[in-house]
Amino acid sequence: MEEQHKNTADESTVHKCRAYSDTGNIILIGFMGCGKTTFGRWIEQNHARELIDTDNIIVLEQHKTVNEIFAEHGEPYFRDLETVCIRKLIADGICDTVISVGGGLPIREENGELLGRLGTVVYLRAKVGTLVKRLSHDKTRPLLAGGDVEAKIKELMGKRAGIYEKRADLIIDTDDTSFEKMYERIVRYENTGN
Numbered sequence: 001m002e003e004q005h006k007n008t009a010d011e012s013t014v015h016k017c018r019a020y021s022d023t024g025n026i027i028l029i030g031f032m033g034c035g036k037t038t039f040g041r042w043i044e045q046n047h048a049r050e051l052i053d054t055d056n057i058i059v060l061e062q063h064k065t066v067n068e069i070f071a072e073h074g075e076p077y078f079r080d081l082e083t084v085c086i087r088k089l090i091a092d093g094i095c096d097t098v099i100s101v102g103g104g105l106p107i108r109e110e111n112g113e114l115l116g117r118l119g120t121v122v123y124l125r126a127k128v129g130t131l132v133k134r135l136s137h138d139k140t141r142p143l144l145a146g147g148d149v150e151a152k153i154k155e156l157m158g159k160r161a162g163i164y165e166k167r168a169d170l171i172i173d174t175d176d177t178s179f180e181k182m183y184e185r186i187v188r189y190e191n192t193g194n
Contacts, residue, residue: 025119123168
């Protein structure tokens with residue numbers, strides 16, 4: 001499977017770092033359903049890096065589901081919460097952590113810069129067909145609610161794919177790639193920049 005390189009919580013369990021340049025954090029970005037949380041859990045279980053999921057932090061802090069936040073306050077409000085969440089993670093100085101972010105978080109320009117300060121940004125890219133299979137019956141995704149899921153995925157991917165690529169330090173195509181190979185690729189990038 002093709003891999004591309006681009007040159008362009010719980011506080012008691014999260015390590016702290018002194019400098020942004022040495023965080024050791026892996027930030028997983030990509031479209032909903034690409035496997036960010038699943039891969040992040042696998043890293044946590046197999047390679048002793050704590051997992052933080054920004055959506056989970058927001059849900060816990062707001063005492064509402066993502067769907068409820070969207071319904072009551074709208075998407076711009078949720079995007080503001082995401083930016084606040086990333087700023088707090090930076091301020092907390094976490095390191096050696098895997099951070100899975102919501103599919104729309106990298107779209108905001110400010111968040112792109114913040115993610116870069118937080119660690120190595122890895123875009124997990126999946127084919128549209130894979131995303132359709134994974135998301136067709138998922139009722140927890142407000143941007144896919146009602147209508148043709150495949151058409152909505154294609155439309156959103158058309159808007160987001162270039163932004164994900166721009167934000168990423170490393171792009172990994174996930175279809176038919178084992179988690180171990182994906183992780184090895186990230187570690188190689190962290191150690192050598194290639």
